[in-house]
Amino acid sequence: MTLLVYGAYGYTGELVAEELADRGRDPVLAGRNDVKLGRIGTRLGCETRALPVGDADAHLDDVDVVLNCAGPFVETAEPLVEACLAAGVDYLDVTGEIPVFETLARRDDDAADAGVTLLPGVGFDVVPTDCLAAHLADRLPDATHLSLGFEPHGGLSPGTAATALGQFADDGAVRRDGRLVAVPPGHRERRIDFGNGVRTGVTIPWGDVSTAYHSTGIPNVDVYVPMPKAARRLLSASRHLRPVLGAEPVSDALQSLARRFVDGPDETERESGRAYVWGEARNEATGETAVSRLVTPETYALTVDAASTAAERALDGDAPDGYQTPSTAYGPDFVTDLDGVTRTDDA
Numbered sequence: 001m002t003l004l005v006y007g008a009y010g011y012t013g014e015l016v017a018e019e020l021a022d023r024g025r026d027p028v029l030a031g032r033n034d035v036k037l038g039r040i041g042t043r044l045g046c047e048t049r050a051l052p053v054g055d056a057d058a059h060l061d062d063v064d065v066v067l068n069c070a071g072p073f074v075e076t077a078e079p080l081v082e083a084c085l086a087a088g089v090d091y092l093d094v095t096g097e098i099p100v101f102e103t104l105a106r107r108d109d110d111a112a113d114a115g116v117t118l119l120p121g122v123g124f125d126v127v128p129t130d131c132l133a134a135h136l137a138d139r140l141p142d143a144t145h146l147s148l149g150f151e152p153h154g155g156l157s158p159g160t161a162a163t164a165l166g167q168f169a170d171d172g173a174v175r176r177d178g179r180l181v182a183v184p185p186g187h188r189e190r191r192i193d194f195g196n197g198v199r200t201g202v203t204i205p206w207g208d209v210s211t212a213y214h215s216t217g218i219p220n221v222d223v224y225v226p227m228p229k230a231a232r233r234l235l236s237a238s239r240h241l242r243p244v245l246g247a248e249p250v251s252d253a254l255q256s257l258a259r260r261f262v263d264g265p266d267e268t269e270r271e272s273g274r275a276y277v278w279g280e281a282r283n284e285a286t287g288e289t290a291v292s293r294l295v296t297p298e299t300y301a302l303t304v305d306a307a308s309t310a311a312e313r314a315l316d317g318d319a320p321d322g323y324q325t326p327s328t329a330y331g332p333d334f335v336t337d338l339d340g341v342t343r344t345d346d347a
């Protein structure tokens with residue numbers, strides 16, 4: 001069985017490629033730059049394939065699973081998914097971008113007909129929150145509202161910073177009555193104990209606004225991160241700058257600055273960092289609630305483990321056909337089976 005890792009020389013892709021090589025999976029490493037690929041291929045002793053995403057269909061004959069680590073995924077997911085559907089190859093990625101989740105969800109029937117798994121979001125965004133959402137839906141099956149949140153401790157990688165800056169001018173998003181609704185960024189604030197003391201959280205357009213509905217059927221979903229007062233003020237002020245920040249030259253310049261100046265957490269930071277994940281399901285009519293929390297390794301360490309394990313399980317034939325979320329593919333305990341993750345339920 002052959003696994004192809006696309007974007008294998010980016011910050012995340014290289015860590016994932018290393019991990020899969022360490023696990024003896026002998027991944028084929030792919031990306032658009034043959035010089036950068038050559039360096040990592042030599043270091044890890046893996047085969048390499050230099051190809052732009054648009055040419056993937058000519059390179060998948062002997063491949064069983066593609067794991068895409070090249071983002072922003074709005075640029076890379078669709079061409080790779082088309083090639084995977086045509087070749088009968090399972091597709092996984094580490095996106096957190098709502099438009100990508102929604103686009104792939106619309107290909108559910110095509111994927112089921114082709115006998116292909118489409119499983120985006122196998123990184124920190126959205127494995128812990130999605131598995132916690134499914135766990136909470138099991139605890140409170142008639143929940144009408146789901147709130148999720150996380151407090152990360154550790155740095156950002158270049159691609160995450162660039163992807164986030166590319167979305168800076170976009171609306172926030174929440175799910176209301178089953179529909180995605182655009183809202184201003186940080187439109188709702190709430191005091192939350194993510195597991196590390198009470199903080200003020202604000203809503204962000206995290207991937208679960210799309211995926212948690214597919215995983216749980218709960219029609220109202222919002223996602224929070226803690227934000228200090230000064231940052232909340234900046235976020236609110238940035239609403240007036242959105243037309244400027246959204247202009248293509250400004251957005252492109254910000255993204256290239258992020259790629260140049262952001263390095264990503266080093267090994268020590270990945271080993272020592274932690275993330276606190278919180279979720280609450282509630283039934284609006286009865287007032288009943290269920291709260292659960294996770295403590296996980298640092299977000300990139302978790303991403304590497306989750307993405308590698310998800311891809312291994314797809315290679316082993318564990319992943320169902322059609323559009324999947326991490327929890328519909330592998331169950332709510334997928335996250336607690338990863339190294340260093342603990343889950344607690346409030347009484």
Ligand SMILES: NC(=O)c1ccc[n+]([C@@H]2O[C@H](COP(=O)([O-])OP(=O)(O)OC[C@H]3O[C@@H](n4cnc5c(N)ncnc54)[C@H](OP(=O)(O)O)[C@@H]3O)[C@@H](O)[C@H]2O)c1
Nearest residue numbers: 007010011012070071072094123124125157158159160163
């Ligand atoms: N779900 C999660 O929790 C999670 C965790 C980590 C990262 N991510 C996401 O993963 C992505 C990568 O992050 P990173 O920090 O690893 O970024 P990075 O170091 O900047 O690497 C990005 C990789 O994507 C490739 N790439 C970008 N656009 C491409 C395109 N149009 N065609 C082909 N290849 C393209 C780059 O190749 P070139 O060098 O040739 O441009 C590079 O290999 C980001 O979108 C980030 O948000 C998500």
